[in-house]
Amino acid sequence: MSSLVLLPAVDVAGGQAVQLVQGRAGSEKRFGDPRQAARRWAEAGAEWIHLVDLDAAFGRGSNAAVIGEVIAEVASVVGLKVELSGGIRDAASLDRALSTGCARVNIGTAALERPEWVAEIIAEHGERIAVGLDVKSDPDGEHHRLAARGWTTEGGDLFETLDRLDAEGCARFVVTDVASDGMLAGPNYRLLAQIAERTSRPLVASGGISTLDDIERLAALVPDRPGEPGVEGAIIGTALYVGNFTLTDALATARGERPAGAVR
Numbered sequence: 001m002s003s004l005v006l007l008p009a010v011d012v013a014g015g016q017a018v019q020l021v022q023g024r025a026g027s028e029k030r031f032g033d034p035r036q037a038a039r040r041w042a043e044a045g046a047e048w049i050h051l052v053d054l055d056a057a058f059g060r061g062s063n064a065a066v067i068g069e070v071i072a073e074v075a076s077v078v079g080l081k082v083e084l085s086g087g088i089r090d091a092a093s094l095d096r097a098l099s100t101g102c103a104r105v106n107i108g109t110a111a112l113e114r115p116e117w118v119a120e121i122i123a124e125h126g127e128r129i130a131v132g133l134d135v136k137s138d139p140d141g142e143h144h145r146l147a148a149r150g151w152t153t154e155g156g157d158l159f160e161t162l163d164r165l166d167a168e169g170c171a172r173f174v175v176t177d178v179a180s181d182g183m184l185a186g187p188n189y190r191l192l193a194q195i196a197e198r199t200s201r202p203l204v205a206s207g208g209i210s211t212l213d214d215i216e217r218l219a220a221l222v223p224d225r226p227g228e229p230g231v232e233g234a235i236i237g238t239a240l241y242v243g244n245f246t247l248t249d250a251l252a253t254a255r256g257e258r259p260a261g262a263v264r
Helices: 034-043 054-058 064-074 091-099 109-113 115-128 158-167 189-196 212-219 247-254
Strands: 005-013 016-019 048-053 081-085 104-107 129-137 144-148 153-157 173-177 203-206 231-236
Touching: 005 034, 005 054, 005 064, 005 247, 016 034, 034 048, 034 064, 048 054, 048 064, 064 081, 091 104, 091 115, 104 109, 104 115, 109 115, 109 144, 109 158, 115 129, 115 158, 129 158, 129 189, 144 158, 153 158, 173 189, 189 203, 212 231, 212 247, 231 247
Parallel strands: 005 048, 005 231, 048 081, 081 104, 104 129, 129 173, 173 203, 203 231
Antiparallel strands: 005 016, 129 144, 144 153
């Protein structure tokens, strides 16, 4: 079985590393210089960083200069890759994002509002394109709607969109449970299972990770062989920034090891 890939998050708003609560603008908890955050995760052994321009995602500005500096900050780390997200909605913004040297981009709103263009870039760029599915579920967990434009607008039915993108050959899906994001209440395992039943594309889980037990449970969802349905990776944000565990211990847990003395 492959190891769970962990992607520590560096979300940038107003030039600062922040974490939101349930994606709400104004709920930011600030954690300082995003370049330092990225360097810290790189030095701890991260293989991926999930880098987000939140101002671009909300349509209220851009942190392009800082984003470029963050990517440059970690460019010398052998084997470290960046997944870039936030405000990538047309050819110009896609070209800018890809030119930063990131390994892949995560497309959100455009997948809902510009489906024909997204089908074209999936065909052209393959593995360098992931699609973010930001999900708002009803209380019974059976009906799921997508959120767009920084989670401020309605984006349609989850499974209709998933089926379309799957048929178009989308390489992977970044699945965010909006209700869990920043809440430290655990991932939405039921949602992940429901999506895995509909697609064999790899999933990257986002939202709610609070403990090493959460990572261990997500690691158990990694398929034995490529092409089988399941979870490939997990984005970790708030839990790292507030010190629930270290990235070193999280990476060990993702590999199936039990860190000595770690609180689980």
